[in-house]
Each structure stands twice: as C-alpha cells, then as structure tokens.
Amino acid sequence: MxxxxxxxxRAEVSVSSVxxxxxxxxxxxxxxxxxxxxxxxxxxxxxxxxxxxxxKTGQTRMIGLLVPSIVNPSFAMLTREIDxxxxxxxxxxxxxxxxxxxxxEQAFLEDMFAHGVKGVIVVATAMDRPHFAxxxxxxxxxxxYDSLMSSDLxxxxxxxxxxSMDNVEAGRLATEHLIQRGCRxxxxxxxxxxxxxxxxKIEGFFVxxxxxxxxxxxxxxxxxxxxxxxxxxxxxLGRALAAKILQASPMPDGVVAINxxxxxxxxxxxxxxxxxxxxxxxxxxxxxxxxxxxxxxxMSSVIPPLGEMVNIxxxxxxxxxxxxxxxxxxxxxxxxxxxRQSVIAGEPSPGE
Amino acid sequence: MxxxxxxxxRAEVSVSSVxxxxxxxxxxxxxxxxxxxxxxxxxxxxxxxxxxxxxKTGQTRMIGLLVPSIVNPSFAMLTREIDxxxxxxxxxxxxxxxxxxxxxEQAFLEDMFAHGVKGVIVVATAMDRPHFAxxxxxxxxxxxYDSLMSSDLxxxxxxxxxxSMDNVEAGRLATEHLIQRGCRxxxxxxxxxxxxxxxxKIEGFFVxxxxxxxxxxxxxxxxxxxxxxxxxxxxxLGRALAAKILQASPMPDGVVAINxxxxxxxxxxxxxxxxxxxxxxxxxxxxxxxxxxxxxxxMSSVIPPLGEMVNIxxxxxxxxxxxxxxxxxxxxxxxxxxxRQSVIAGEPSPGE
DNA sequence: TTGAAAGCGCTACCAT
DNA sequence: ATGGTAGCGCTTTCAA
Numbered sequence: 001m002x003x004x005x006x007x008x009x010r011a012e013v014s015v016s017s018v019x020x021x022x023x024x025x026x027x028x029x030x031x032x033x034x035x036x037x038x039x040x041x042x043x044x045x046x047x048x049x050x051x052x053x054x055x056k057t058g059q060t061r062m063i064g065l066l067v068p069s070i071v072n073p074s075f076a077m078l079t080r081e082i083d084x085x086x087x088x089x090x091x092x093x094x095x096x097x098x099x100x101x102x103x104x105e106q107a108f109l110e111d112m113f114a115h116g117v118k119g120v121i122v123v124a125t126a127m128d129r130p131h132f133a134x135x136x137x138x139x140x141x142x143x144x145y146d147s148l149m150s151s152d153l154x155x156x157x158x159x160x161x162x163x164s165m166d167n168v169e170a171g172r173l174a175t176e177h178l179i180q181r182g183c184r185x186x187x188x189x190x191x192x193x194x195x196x197x198x199x200x201k202i203e204g205f206f207v208x209x210x211x212x213x214x215x216x217x218x219x220x221x222x223x224x225x226x227x228x229x230x231x232x233x234x235x236x237l238g239r240a241l242a243a244k245i246l247q248a249s250p251m252p253d254g255v256v257a258i259n260x261x262x263x264x265x266x267x268x269x270x271x272x273x274x275x276x277x278x279x280x281x282x283x284x285x286x287x288x289x290x291x292x293x294x295x296x297x298x299m300s301s302v303i304p305p306l307g308e309m310v311n312i313x314x315x316x317x318x319x320x321x322x323x324x325x326x327x328x329x330x331x332x333x334x335x336x337x338x339x340r341q342s343v344i345a346g347e348p349s350p351g352e
Numbered sequence: 353m354x355x356x357x358x359x360x361x362r363a364e365v366s367v368s369s370v371x372x373x374x375x376x377x378x379x380x381x382x383x384x385x386x387x388x389x390x391x392x393x394x395x396x397x398x399x400x401x402x403x404x405x406x407x408k409t410g411q412t413r414m415i416g417l418l419v420p421s422i423v424n425p426s427f428a429m430l431t432r433e434i435d436x437x438x439x440x441x442x443x444x445x446x447x448x449x450x451x452x453x454x455x456x457e458q459a460f461l462e463d464m465f466a467h468g469v470k471g472v473i474v475v476a477t478a479m480d481r482p483h484f485a486x487x488x489x490x491x492x493x494x495x496x497y498d499s500l501m502s503s504d505l506x507x508x509x510x511x512x513x514x515x516s517m518d519n520v521e522a523g524r525l526a527t528e529h530l531i532q533r534g535c536r537x538x539x540x541x542x543x544x545x546x547x548x549x550x551x552x553k554i555e556g557f558f559v560x561x562x563x564x565x566x567x568x569x570x571x572x573x574x575x576x577x578x579x580x581x582x583x584x585x586x587x588x589l590g591r592a593l594a595a596k597i598l599q600a601s602p603m604p605d606g607v608v609a610i611n612x613x614x615x616x617x618x619x620x621x622x623x624x625x626x627x628x629x630x631x632x633x634x635x636x637x638x639x640x641x642x643x644x645x646x647x648x649x650x651m652s653s654v655i656p657p658l659g660e661m662v663n664i665x666x667x668x669x670x671x672x673x674x675x676x677x678x679x680x681x682x683x684x685x686x687x688x689x690x691x692r693q694s695v696i697a698g699e700p701s702p703g704e
Numbered sequence: 705t706t707g708a709a710a711g712c713g714c715t716a717c718c719a720t
Numbered sequence: 721a722t723g724g725t726a727g728c729g730c731t732t733t734c735a736a
Contacts, residue, residue, distance in 0.1 A: 001465070001490070003729055014707045019731060028705060050466040051407050052729030055712050060403075062446070062467070070431050071642070076423045083422070083449050092463055094414070095447045097435050111444055113353075114402040115414070138353070235646055264646060271648065290423070291643055294587055294616055296623065355713055366723040371715055380721055404713035407728050 002044035011040040022048055054116050061091045063317060064112045064120035068100045073289040074259075075123060078145065081310035082121060089318060098124065106131040112140060119317040121145060122160070125195050133159055141320045143313045147196050148330060161316045162330040165304035167197045170335040171204025174256045174284045174302045179212050181343050183254025183282055186218040189241045189266055190258040191225050191234070198258055201286060205256055219252075221245060238265020239272075245281070246273055253281055254343075260285035260292045260301055267295065267342065278344040288338060298340035305333050354396035363392040374400055406468050413443045415669060416464045416472035420452045425641040426611075427475060430497065433662035434473060441670060450476065458483040464492060471669040473497060474512070477547050485511055493672045495665045498656075499548050500682060513668045514682040517656035519549045522687040523556025526608045526636045526654045531564050533695050535606025535634055538570040541593045541618055542610040543577050543586070550610055553638060557608055571604075573597060590617020591624075597633070598625055605633055606695075612637035612644045612653055619647065619694065630696040640690060650692035657685050 004022075008015045013033060020026065021037050040046075054060045065082055067075040083093050094117060096108040105124060109131055112120055119141040122132070127147050136142060136159035148164035171188075178186060188205045190198060202220060209218035221244050225233040238257065245252055245266070257263030263285030267277055275281055277297060285292055288303035312331050320326050356374075360367045365385060372378065373389050392398075406412050417434055419427040435445050446469060448460040457476060461483055464472055471493040474484070479499050488494060488511035500516035523540075530538060540557045542550060554572060561570035573596050577585040590609065597604060597618070609615030615637030619629055627633055629649060637644055640655035664683050672678050 005729080015730080016707055016709095016732085017705090020706090023731080030705065033705080047462065047465055049407075049468070049729050051403060051412075051468045052712090053731075055401075055403050055407050055714090055729080056731045058712085060467070070422065070435070071425070071428045073423070073425065073428075076425075076428045079422050079447070080449060083447065087459075092467065093447050095431070095435065095445050097432060107439075110399065113399055115412070115444065116401075116403045268646065268648065291646070294620065294643070294647070296620065296648055356715095357713080367714080368716085368723055368725090369721090372722090375715080382721065385721080401713050404728090405715075407713080407730090408715045410728080 001049075002046045003049065004046075006044055007037065007040050007046050010044065011036045013037060058116065059118065059321075060116045061089075062094050062115065062117050063091050063314075064094045064096065064108065064117050066096045066098060066105060066108050066120060066122045066124065068123060068125070069097050070095065072261075073291060074287055077289075077306060078123070078310070081306055082314065085310055085314040089314070091318075100125050102126075102129055102131070105129065109135045109140065113138065119143075119321045121313055121317060123147075125193075127158065127160070127162075136160060139324060141317060141324060143317045143320075145309070145313065148200075148332065157328060159328060161313070161320070161328045163309050163313045163316070164197065164330075164332055165309070165335050166332045167200030168204040168207065170286050170302045170304075171201035171256065172208045173204070173335060173337055174286055175205045175208035175218075176211075177284060177300070177337055177339075178254035178256065178282055178343060179208060179214065181254075181282065181345065183252075183344070184214065184217060185250050185252045185254070186214060187245055187248065187252035187255045188218070188220045188258070189238065189245070189255055189262060190220060190222045191237060191262070192222045193224070201256075201258055219248070221248070234259060234261035235265035235268070238262040238267075239269035240265075242266050242269025242273060242275075245270070246275070251281075255281060255283050257283060257285045259287045260289045260299065263299055263301075263342075264291060264295050267297075267299065278342055282343040284343055286335075292338075293340065297342050299342040300340045301338050302335045303338055304335050309333050353401075354398045355401065356398075358396055359389065359392050359398050362396060363388045365389060410468065411470065412468045413441075414446050414467065414469050415443050415666075416446045416448065416460065416469050418448045418450060418457060418460050418472060419475045420477070421449050422447065424613075425643060426639055429641075429658060430475070430662065433658055434666065437662055437666040441666070443670075452477050454478075454481055454483070457481065461487045461492065465490065471495070471673045473665055473669060475499075477545075479510065479512070479514075488512055491676060493669060493676060495669045495672075497661070497665065500552075500684065509680060511680060513665070513672070513680045515661050515665045515668070516549065516682075516684055517661070517687050518684045519552030520556040520559065522638050522654045522656075523553035523608065524560045525556070525687060525689055526638055527557045527560035527570075528563075529636060529652070529689055529691075529695060530606035530608065530634055531560060531566065533606075533634065533697065535604075535696070536566065536569060537602050537604045537606065538566060539597055539600065539604035539607045540570070540572045540610070541590065541597070541607055541614060542572060542574050543589060543614070544574045545576070553608075553610055571600070573600070586611060586613035587617035587620070590614040590619075591621035592617075594618050594621025594625060594627075597622070598627070603633075607633060607635050609635060609637045611639045612641045612651065615651055615653075615694075616643060616647050619649075619651065630694055634695040636695055638687075644690075645692065649694050651694040652692045653690050654687045655690055656687050661685050 098104040123145045142160035144162045225237040285301040288301040292299040450456040475497045494512035496514045577589040637653040640653040644651040
C-alpha cells in the first residue's frame with residue numbers, strides 16, 4: 001500500500017502538498033502541480049490511511065448503531081435506513097446487538113471510544129441507565145431512537161437527542177380506527193415489562209376509548225415473554241395472549257397489539273381457536289414490519305415515517321459530532337394508519 | 353482522556369513499562385511496579401487508544417460484513433451469529449449493504465482498507481467479480497458465505513474461503529421429501545437470475561426427480577423479481593408464480609421454492625386462488641427464515657446449520673488474518689429437513 | 705505556491 | 721527489571 005510519502009516522491013513535491021490535495025486545499029495550488037499529484041495518486045492506487053488521519057484528527061468516519069437485536073425486522077429496517085444515510089455522508093456503520101442487556105450496552109460504548117467513534121445511534125429499553133450518561137459526559141454524541149423521555153423532565157434535559165414516533169398518538173390512532181369501524185369492546189395486548197414507548201401507546205389507547213365513552217370497555221391484556229427483544233418471542237407471546245382474550249368476558253371485538261410481531265402471533269392463535277379475523281375480532285398492530293403484509297389476512301398497522309426519522313437522526317448526530325456544544329433536542333413524529341384487512345369493514349358511519 | 357504518558361507519569365515509570373503491561377509482558381516486572389501501574393490506570397480511568405495501537409500494529413479488532421440487504425431475515429440471522437462470535441473474540445462488526453450492486457461492494461472493500469480492517473465476510477451473488485480478487489491480492493482476507501464456486505475449479509483456487517450449505521443436497525432433500533409424501537408432479541419455483549447456489553438447488557431437484565423416475569414430471573417455473581435481493585420482492589415473485597403454477601398442465605402437486613420468502617408468497621398466492629395447502633398442493637421452502645414458522649400453514653423447509661457455519665467462518669477469518677499465507681479452503685455443510693405443515697401427510701410409504 | 709518539521713498515542717527494539 | 725527513542729501515516733502550523 002502506497003503512502004503519502006510515496007505519492008509525494010513520485011510527484012516530486014512534499015508530503016504537505018499531497019496532504020493539501022487530500023484535504024481539498026487546492027485553491028492556492030498551481031494546476032500543474034495538482035495534476036501531477038493527482039496522477040501520481042492514480043498511478044500508485046493510493047488510498048489515504050484513515051487510521052493515521054484519525055490519530056491526527058481524532059475523527060473516524062464511523063458511527064455506532066446499538067440495537068436490541070438485528071433479527072427483529074423493525075431494527076433491520078432501521079439499520080438499512082441508517083446505512084443509507086451514513087453512506088451518503090461517507091460514513092460506515094459499526095453494529096452491536098445488546099439483547100437489551102446493560103453489560104452489552106456498556107461494552108459497546110466503551111469499544112466506541114476505543115475505536116475512536118464519536119457518535120452512536122442507540123435503541124435501548126432504559127436510556128436512564130448510567131452508562132449512557134457516563135458516555136455522554138465523556139464526549140460521546142448519542143441519538144436515541146424511540147424512547148422519548150421528556151415525560152420526566154424533572155430530571156432535566158437528557159444528554160442525547162431523542163427521535164421518536166409519537167407513541168401516544170400511535171396508540172390513539174390504532175384504537176380510534178377500531179372504534180370507527182364499529183368495535184365496542186376493546187383490548188390492548190402487550191408484553192408486561194414497560195418501556196416508555198409501551199406505556200405511551202397504552203395511554204393513547206385509553207385516550208381514544210375515553211373520547212368515545214368506552215373507558216370501561218377497554219382493557220389491557222398482558223403476558224410475559226421469555227426474552228423481550230425478539231420477534232419470535234413476541235409472536236409466541238401473541239399466541240399465548242390469544243387464549244387470554246378468548247377467556248375474557250365480555251370478549252373483545254377489537255384488539256390493538258403493542259407491536260406487529262405480537263399482533264401476528266395473536267392472529268395466529270385466534271385463528272387456530274376458530275375465531276375469524278376480522279369478522280369475529282379485529283386486530284391492528286403498531287410499527288409495521290414487512291411481515292404484516294404477508295400474513296393472512298394482511299394486518300392493519302400504524303407506522304412511523306422511518307425514512308424521515310432516520311434523516312433527522314443522522315443529521316443531528318453528524319452536526320453534534322462537529323459541534324458537541326450544541327444542546328440535545330427531541331423530535332416527535334406523527335404516525336400514519338395503514339389499512340389492510342385485519343380490521344372489520346364496519347359501518348360506514350355517516351359523519352363521525 | 354488520559355493517555356499512556358499520563359499513566360506513566362502518575363506511576364512514575366516510563367511509557368515502555370506501561371506499554372508492557374498493556375501487552376501482558378509482565379513476567380519480568382516487579383509486582384510492585386505492576387501494581388503501581390495498574391492503580392494509576394484505574395485512577396485515570398485509562399482506556400488505551402486503539403487507533404494509535406492500530407497505526408502501529410496495523411491491526412484493528414474489527415471485521416467487515418458485506419450482505420445484500422440486512423432486511424432479509426436470512427442475513428439478519430447470519431449477522432447476529434457473526435456478531436456473537438466476533439464479540440467472543442473481542443471483535444466488532446462493520447456492516448455494509450450492497451443491494452447486490454458491484455459498486456457498493458467495491459466501495460465497501462475500499463473502505464475496509466482505509467479503516468484498517470483486515471478481514472471481511474462476504475455474501476455476494478458473483479464472487480468472481482474482479483474487485484474481490486483485487487482486494488484479496490492486496491491482502492484482504494475474505495470468507496464467502498453460500499456461493500461455493502468449486503464447480504469451476506478450472507480457474508484455480510479462489511482467493512478466499514468458502515462456507516456453504518450443500519445446495520445440491522438441499523434441493524434434493526426438499527424434493528425427496530415431497531416425493532416421499534406422495535407428490536408425483538413436481539415444480540421448482542425460482543427467480544430467473546442464476547446464482548451458483550440457485551443452480552445447485554435446481555440440480556438437486558432434478559437428481560431427486562430422476563432417482564424416482566419422475567424426470568419428465570419435474571419442471572422449473574421461474575419469474576423475474578424487480579430487485580433480486582429483498583424478501584419483499586421474493587414474496588411478490590412467489591405470488592406471481594402461483595398463477596403460473598395454476599396454469600401449468602398437468603398441475604403440480606408438490607412445489608419446491610428456492611427460498612422461504614418466495615415459498616411464503618407462493619402459498620399466499622395459491623391460497624388466494626382457492627387452493628388448499630397442503631391438501632391440493634404441497635409446498636416446501638429452502639433456508640428457513642423465522643417467518644416460515646409464523647405463516648399458515650407453517651412452512652416446511654430445509655435449513656443449514658447456521659451456528660456451526662458461522663463458527664467455522666469466523667475461525668477461518670481470524671486465523672487467516674493472523675497468517676495470511678494459509679491457503680483458502682472450502683467447507684460444505686449438510687442441510688437438515690424441518691417438517692412443518694405445508695407438505696401433505698401422505699402415504700406412510702412402507703419401506704422406501 | 706510550496707516545504708520542513710512537530711506531534712497524535714502507541715509499540716518494539718535496544719540500552720542500561 | 722526498566723527506560724529512551726524511532727517511527728507508524730497523516731495533518732497542520734510556520735517559514736520560505
């Protein structure tokens with residue numbers, strides 16, 4: 001591998017001049033010199049050594065991405081989008097799976113320092129775990145996805161940006177849709193352990209129910225998944241919750257699933273018990289994974305504008321890497337309803 | 353961030369000594385000195401700068417992982433396994449999506465050099481694209497997943513390891529299963545563009561058919577996906593192929609899908625047309641994505657021993673990084689049948 | 705318009 | 721058993 005000195009020698013200039021062209025400081029340079037340097041780079045198939053650049057500048061064009069599990073399609077989609085924008089900015093993505101375990105998170109953050117990575121996008125259950133604050137204090141720039149914490153502003157501004165779907169609105173939208181379509185006995189199916197985004201969705205569920213005088217006909221039905229990060233587990237849980245729903249009396253005619261994976265399991269369990277969807281029970285998910293469109297019937301869902309969210313996340317990350325003094329901000333995105341066929345066609349209610 | 357000099361000063365020793373403890377060369381060292389150095393590292397919360405280490409040694413504890421699309425669940429599972437083994441070896445994973453485009457592949461490989469990454473695991477359609485050979489020539493260690501090329505040994509040993517499922521066997525196994533269960537009119541549903549692994553699967557399909565005298569009752573049915581890397585596209589293609597299958601005369605009673613995503617789309621399309629699965633037509637996939645277990649009916653499939661394969665891949669990668677002179681090797685893994693409910697129960701054929 | 709030289713944090717060789 | 725020091729490939733002042 002040729003280095004900067006080889007290029008300089010061949011072009012019969014100094015390394016400084018080569019460095020200047022590497023850094024686009026060519027304004028003062030004689031075009032002829034520039035051409036000679038360019039040519040000699042080509043001849044030698046020169047690739048600047050980023051490691052060396054980095055040792056000097058303290059910058060790597062890498063960002064970290066910390067997710068619970070890449071096998072979860074929601075996070076796979078997120079990862080793809082992030083990779084897209086990263087590439088557009090000449091960055092590469094260093095991936096880590098945490099399985100929602102604090103020690104994995106912490107180890108990843110430490111490795112980011114070691115590798116000179118300055119910015120990380122984080123998806124984690126509990127952003128208030130101390131290692132995040134520690135990392136921020138040591139200068140790591142972080143953008144959080146989907147765990148907006150502003151609810152407890154008591155603790156002051158968190159040390160990272162937050163980009164989330166408006167989960168209250170998502171829960172509300174899903175529930176509202178069921179009600180519009182004629183459902184009157186509502187259930188919200190969820191995993192027991194509460195993350196911020198989960199409780200927001202539940203909140204939205206009740207908001208919608210109350211708005212229609214259905215507060216006492218709206219219930220949360222929950223169960224515990226073995227491991228709370230995988231789609232497989234969520235789907236299993238959904239299947240288990242189907243039994244609980246069938247036992248409920250009166251039986252719900254509309255169910256909001258906290259996420260699509262759970263909703264899909266729920267539908268499978270319900271159908272297995274002879275329930276027709278949506279004729280007997282309507283089901284709607286939240287989050288929209290590709291799978292939602294592939295099951296029978298295709299499942300309605302509520303989806304975040306992922307592309308836009310990732311644009312903002314990356315923009316914030318890169319600008320705050322440049323200017324760490326910038327205060328973190330929070331961004332909330334409005335979700336959208338995707339109608340497929342898991343919710344009953346219902347009464348074309350005139351007006352309302 | 354404290355550096356090696358700070359530690360040395362505080363411990364009142366030279367940087368050399370600190371470097372020695374960093375590199376476990378403490379055998380000759382007075383325990384007392386060692387203790388002082390250790391303590392001073394703790395005091396300063398010292399983290400050695402890998403960038404500097406790397407500039408010196410030329411080693412990063414990062415590996416590259418190049419996949420067509422992380423959104424494809426097969427590759428997501430692969431990624432998780434690789435991350436698992438990488439972590440166990442104190443490595444981190446740099447991820448790249450290629451969408452099967454040569455320029456993305458090439459750009460990624462170049463970035464690996466720039467970032468000092470010495471080893472990459474590659475999933476790609478055409479491993480004979482010249483940038484792979486170029487990269488190998490320049491010292492990049494690569495291990496290929498699932499595109500065994502040994503069929504054309506004419507060109508000599510490829511410059512990278514290959515770890516694959518035995519795709520001929522996979523195709524054979526799937527087909528054999530259909531035949532055992534009583535299917536007599538066979539179809540193999542696939543995307544038109546041929547990769548090595550695809551043609552191997554087709555080969556296995558015909559091997560099994562011939563072995564049972566069904567050669568003239570076995571046909572390949574193909575179509576073109578818009579983009580040939582995504583599961584969504586594969587599923588769509590499967591749906592489209594359902595129509596072709598229904599038009600075929602005589603109509604097949606057993607279909608092997610080249611991969612699970614296509615198989616799932618196929619089942620959806622077939623069912624939509626009123627065909628019962630498996631009573632009217634049996635379907636079996638290849639590759640086993642988690643989704644296969646979630647559709648109705650759960651789809652039978654043929655699966656590679658992913659965990660073992662990844663163990664070998666990582667082992668080869670890391671040892672060849674240590675010792676680049678080592679000749680690349682090829683590894684073939686035998687797939688296994690997973691029976692679910694998309695294949696007819698069939699005649700419990702006595703004997704055979 | 706171009707070049708010389710210091711130094712980023714670490715390793716490894718050679719001294720002592 | 722410990723220390724001095726050159727140098728990895730680059731950037732960045734400062735000088736010419």
